[in-house]
């Protein structure tokens with residue numbers, strides 16, 4: 332039978348304290364991990380915006396979109412408004428999320444305005460005045476079999492370059 336020496340006791344005690352200290356970090360690690368931006372598994376979200384030719388020309392149109400993404404183990408529904416402009420075969424699609432701090436822009440005076448801090452963008456989405464550090468974010472698009480598809484992406488706000496979120 333092993334004799335309980337002071338040394339053995341201290342070793343065991345250190346092991347127990349170490350195990351508890353490790354276990355104590357699990358909740359904080361979990362919450363840290365949970366707060367990180369989660370990259371959706373389906374990183375390419377091509378959304379059907381309907382027949383391209385049916386989109387009125389020379390006019391900014393609002394197009395609400397909604398789709399589900401798998402975010403780790405749960406499904407989230409993304410809802411957003413896009414602005415679509417068509418001139419013949421050329422299309423421009425802008426996010427309605429202001430690059431300054433993420434408020435929703437709206438059309439005004441042949442351009443766009445953000446009601447939060449009054450950034451004003453011209454009808455191409457370029458900054459005319461206000462604190463927005465970059466133009467409105469344009470989205471990639473394609474036409475397949477006559478239907479317009481947009482590649483939906485979200486970008487980091489508050490910085491001068493267009494960086495993907497996630």
Ligand code: FES
Nearest residue numbers: 429431432445448
């Ligand atoms: S969030 Fe749009 S100007 Fe600040």
